[in-house]
Amino acid sequence: MPQEPSELNRQESPGEDESEFAAAIAAAERSLAALKERYTQIQVDRQRQAELGHRREEIRQSARRNPLPQLKEELRQIDRELESIELNLESSLFSWGSIKQPFWQAVRFGGLGILIGWLLKSYVG
Secondary structure (H helix, E strand, C coil): CCCHHHHHHHHHHHHHHHHHHHHHHHHHHHHHHHHHHHHHHHHHHHHHHHHHHHHHHHHHHHHHHHHHHHHHHHHHHHHHHHHHHHHHHHHHCCCHHHHHHHHHHHHHHHHHHHHHHHHHHHCCC
16 A cells, blocks of 8 residues: 655654654753743742841831931832832733733734624625
8 A cells, every 4th residue: 555745754754753852852941941940030039029028117117216317228229129029020920922822823813803704794795
């Protein structure tokens, strides 16, 4: 029985399939390493955020009892660092890589739906 050309191609290039599989595994490992690194950074940021929050409350209580310019300056620095940490934590939730595929799928299928709607409208009306 004759074999189909696609079957011949598969039999002739098993190394190609293995190299694609190896590349996919390498990409998955890189993604996992990046995810682990980001998770570690988020943990460090959350811990630092909690420490700064406690320190800020201590300074506020001290400033109420004895308002010194040094305490006010330290409080401003802590607030700036907390804002920076919050921005880093928020950016971990939304990145272009995480929403790229759903975004393009919505564009593709939304555009397809509009096109089909126009075709049906022109056909009916």
